[in-house]
Structures are given as C-alpha cells and as structure tokens.
Amino acid sequence: MSIYTATTTAPVNIATLKYWGKRDKTLNLPTNSSISVTLSQDDLRTLTSVATSEKFNEDKLWLNGKEESLGSERTQNCLKDLRSLRKQLEDSDSNLPKISEFGLHIVSENNFPTAAGLASSAAGFSALVVAIAKLYKLPQSFSEISKIARKGSGSACRSLFGGYVAWEMGSEEDGSDSKAVEVAPVEHWSNIKAVILVVSADKKDTPSTSGMQTTVATSDLFQWRIKEVVPKRFEEMKKSIIEKNFPLFAELTMKDSNSFHATCLDSYPPIFYLNDTSKKIIKLVHAINDFYGETIAAYTFDAGPNAVIYYLEENESKLFSIIYKLFNKVEGWSSKYSSEQLGEFNQEFEN
Ligand code: DP6
Numbered sequence: 001m002s003i004y005t006a007t008t009t010a011p012v013n014i015a016t017l018k019y020w021g022k023r024d025k026t027l028n029l030p031t032n033s034s035i036s037v038t039l040s041q042d043d044l045r046t047l048t049s050v051a052t053s054e055k056f057n058e059d060k061l062w063l064n065g066k067e068e069s070l071g072s073e074r075t076q077n078c079l080k081d082l083r084s085l086r087k088q089l090e091d092s093d094s095n096l097p098k099i100s101e102f103g104l105h106i107v108s109e110n111n112f113p114t115a116a117g118l119a120s121s122a123a124g125f126s127a128l129v130v131a132i133a134k135l136y137k138l139p140q141s142f143s144e145i146s147k148i149a150r151k152g153s154g155s156a157c158r159s160l161f162g163g164y165v166a167w168e169m170g171s172e173e174d175g176s177d178s179k180a181v182e183v184a185p186v187e188h189w190s191n192i193k194a195v196i197l198v199v200s201a202d203k204k205d206t207p208s209t210s211g212m213q214t215t216v217a218t219s220d221l222f223q224w225r226i227k228e229v230v231p232k233r234f235e236e237m238k239k240s241i242i243e244k245n246f247p248l249f250a251e252l253t254m255k256d257s258n259s260f261h262a263t264c265l266d267s268y269p270p271i272f273y274l275n276d277t278s279k280k281i282i283k284l285v286h287a288i289n290d291f292y293g294e295t296i297a298a299y300t301f302d303a304g305p306n307a308v309i310y311y312l313e314e315n316e317s318k319l320f321s322i323i324y325k326l327f328n329k330v331e332g333w334s335s336k337y338s339s340e341q342l343g344e345f346n347q348e349f350e351n
Contacts, residue, residue, distance in 0.1 A: 003053040004099055006135035010127035012044040012112070013037065013158045014194065014308045016253040016300060017237050018260040019167065020208075021216045021226060026073070027175040028154040031216065032230040034167045035183065035237050036158045037310070039194060048108040048127035050135050056103030063108050063124075070106075077151045078129055079104070086136035104132065121208075125152030126159035146180035162186045164241045166234070189244050191313040197323075199277045199305040206271050208303045214267045221266040225259055246312055250298030253310060254285070257300040275305040285309065287349045288322055 013036040021031035059079065061070045070076070086100040108124060129149040138145070142160045150157035150167075157179065158165040163186035170177035206214075215222050233252055240249040264271040274282075278301055285299045296315040299307050311319050322345055 001053060001055060002097070003051055004097070004135055005049065005051045006131050007047070007049040008127055008131040008134060009041055009045045009047045010123045010130060010159045011041045011162070012039050012123045013155065013165065014039065014300060014302065015155065015158075016249070016298075016310070017230065017233055017256050018302075019154050020260050020263065021212050021222065022154070024173075024175065025213070026077075026151075027178075028074075028150050028152075029175050029178050030154055030167065030169045032226045033169040033234045034155075034158070035234065035241075036155070036165050036167075037192065037194065038159060038162045038165060038186070044110075044112045044123065044196075046108055046110050046123040046127040048106065048124075048131040050107075050128075050131045051105045052099050052102045052135060054102055056105055058103045059106070060103070061106045061108065064110060074125075074152050075128075078125065078148050079132070081148045081151065082129065082132045082136060082138070085133075085138050085140065089136070089138070099136070104135075106131070121153035122155040122159045125149050125156035128152065129156070130160065143179045143181055147175060147178065150175070150178060150180075163188065166238065183238050183241050189241065192246075192310055193313050193316065195309050195311070195319075195323075197281060197307040197309065199275065199281075199307065206273075206303070211264065211267075211271050211273075211303060214269070214271060215263050218268040219263045219266040222263045225263055229259060230256075247295040250295045250310065253298040253300050254282075258282075261301065273303050273305060274301055278305040278307060281307045281309075284322070284326065284349065287345070288319065291322075291345050291349075292318060 015034050015036040017033075017035040019030050019032065019034035023029050023031050059070050061068050061075075070079075083100045090096045090098050090100055106128065108127060110123065126149050129145060129152065133140070133145050133148075146157035146160045146167075149160060154167070158167050160180055161182045164183040165180055166183050167180050168178065170179065172178070233256060237249065237252045237256075239245075240252060261274055264273060282299055285297050288297055289295045297309050297311045297319050299309050301307055309319070325346075326349075
C-alpha cells in the first residue's frame with residue numbers, strides 16, 4: 001500500500017486595497033479588484049500537510065491539533081475542483097495512480113490566533129489548495145490554482161504569491177478571469193516591513209462574509225466606493241509599487257482602509273471593526289508622519305481592531321522610538337532619539 005504526501009506553508013497577506021463585497025457568493029467573485037502585500041513566511045503562516053492512500057475512505061481535517069468538519073460548501077468546492085483536475089491527468093495518462101478517488105487526510109497549523117482579523121482564512125485556504133495541488137502534481141500555474149483558493153476564501157487567492165499581489169476581479173460569470181497575479185516580487189521592493197499591533201486576539205464580532213453581504217445590500221457609500229474610488233486607486237497603487245513611491249503607497253493604503261471602514265459604518269445595521277485603541281493608532285500614525293515632516297508609516301485594518309503598519313526599514317528606529325515610548329517599554333531597546341526630542345512629540349500628540 002502506498003501513501004502519497006505533500007507539505008506546504010502559505011503566508012498571510014494583508015490587503016492595502018481592500019476586497020469588500022461579492023457579486024457571486026458561491027464562487028466568491030468580488031465587486032472590486034484588490035491589492036495586498038504578502039508577509040514573510042517566517043512570521044505569520046499556515047503549515048499544511050496532506051496525505052492520501054487507498055486505505056483512506058473519507059476526507060478528514062485536523063486544524064491546530066483538533067479534528068474539524070470538512071463539510072463546509074467552500075472547502076467541498078475546493079476539493080471538488082482539485083480532484084477533477086487530477087482526474088483529467090489520470091484519464092490522459094494510464095500510468096498515473098488513481099489517487100483522485102482516495103480520501104484525503106489534512107493536517108493544518110497556524111502560528112497566530114485564528115479568526116482575529118489576521119487573515120487566517122487566507123493563509124489557511126491557500127495552504128490547503130497548494131498542498132493538494134502539489135500532492136496531485138497539477139501542472140496549472142499559480143494564477144490558475146488561485147481561482148480554486150478564491151472559492152475557499154476570496155483573500156486566499158492572493159496568498160499564492162509572495163511580494164505585491166493583485167486580485168483582478170474579472171468580468172466572467174463563471175469566475176474564469178477572477179484570479180491573483182503578481183504585481184512585483186518581494187525583491188523588487190524588499191525594504192518594506194510590516195509590524196502588527198495586536199489590539200485584541202479575540203474572535204471577530206462580525207465575520208467578513210456576512211459583514212460584506214450587509215454592506216453590499218445596505219450601504220450607499222459602497223456603490224461610490226466600487227464604481228468611482230477603487231478602480232482609480234487600483235491603478236495608482238500598482239504604479240506606486242512599481243515606482244517604489246512609499247509616500248504615495250502609504251497615502252493610498254491609509255485612505256483605502258478608512259474608505260472600507262466607512263462603508264462598514266454606513267451599513268445598516270452598522271458594522272464596527274475599529275475600537276478606541278485602533279483609532280488612537282490611526283491618530284498616532286498621522287502624528288508621527290507630521291512630526292517627522294514625511295510619510296514614514298501607513299496603517300491598515302482588516303475586519304478587526306488590529307493594526308498593520310507598513311514602513312520602510314530605514315525608518316524603523318524613527319517609528320519604533322515613538323510606538324515603544326507610548327505603548328510599551330521594551331527591554332534592551334535603545335532609541336536613536338533623545339528623550340527631549342520624543343518629549344516634544346508627546347506634547348504635540350497630546351495637544
Ligand atoms: C477585510 O477573504 O476573509 O480582509 O471571501 O468571505 O472568505 P471571504 O472573505 P475574506 O475577506 C477579507 C476581507 C478583508 C479585506 C481583504 O483581505 O482584502
């Protein structure tokens with residue numbers, strides 16, 4: 001008896017131009033294109049191993065050490081698509097073992113809190129789909145495979161690529177052109193870094209899927225966002241990445257986070273993802289940029305209160321001097337900036 005196995009890791013991606021709204025719920029087709037930055041595998045990631053054998057007569061999943069149901073329609077859609085691609089291979093080459101008929105055993109582990117607005121479903125579905133595509137030795141490109149991950153969770157399609165990634169919304173009804181593409185590899189602009197300020201690791205109040213349904217159905221602002229704001233911003237943001245223009249990239253990122261949260265507030269009943277600490281972080285980042293007289297940091301928030309702050313590596317000390325001073329005292333950290341300099345910041349910030 002043979003056992004076939006494959007393992008992969010998939011990183012978290014954080015959108016700088018947000019996906020919020022579906023035009024087709026089953027296929028996860030979005031109402032706008034989006035852009036994200038994929039974080040390093042060393043930080044936040046899902047590790048997934050899959051095994052299949054003729055002895056396995058059903059599909060099983062263990063998530064973070066606990067057996068979970070594989071019954072969700074989304075997961076079933078992904079498994080169905082992957083099996084059907086494998087079956088096509090088996091039908092065209094009789095030497096291939098017919099493993100598409102066997103059960104799959106899937107073991108998956110996150111190294112960060114699940115469902116706390118840290119894009120766990122993105123890394124989770126991306127790792128699931130890539131691990132099975134590897135197991136099945138599928139020849140399709142990552143963009144093609146991203147369409148399957150998209151059916152699991154929309155944002156998952158972007159985690160198949162590293163670096164800077166666009167999810168092109170497409171216009172076909174069957175979703176055949178709604179896929180992730182690389183805008184630029186990580187090496188193109190490797191000195192961008194992200195820090196996550198975990199405001200709360202609790203499960204989010206309103207899951208993204210139901211939150212976006214409410215917004216699509218009730219928000220007037222949302223119509224303006226998808227028709228007028230995002231199409232233009234999508235092109236501008238891609239350009240800012242290609243040209244490595246951090247001030248522009250940062251401004252577009254912050255504006256898009258605010259626009260997304262504004263449509264949440266404009267939903268009926270309203271959806272609140274930001275809390276008072278999140279709002280304090282927003283004010284702080286603007287105050288830091290004002291204090292230094294240049295845009296050195298950009299915040300963005302997903303469907304939760306936790307902040308992701310993008311900055312250039314050379315500005316790390318400038319940024320952290322202030323963050324650590326206000327939020328925490330960190331052992332062993334010494335700032336390049338004097339207490340007097342930072343004291344001035346404190347006074348300005350408090351005012
Ligand atoms: C705010 O991809 O989690 O993080 O497709 O319903 O699974 P589903 O939603 P999901 O939504 C992500 C929303 C977001 C923005 C983004 O990542 O683009």
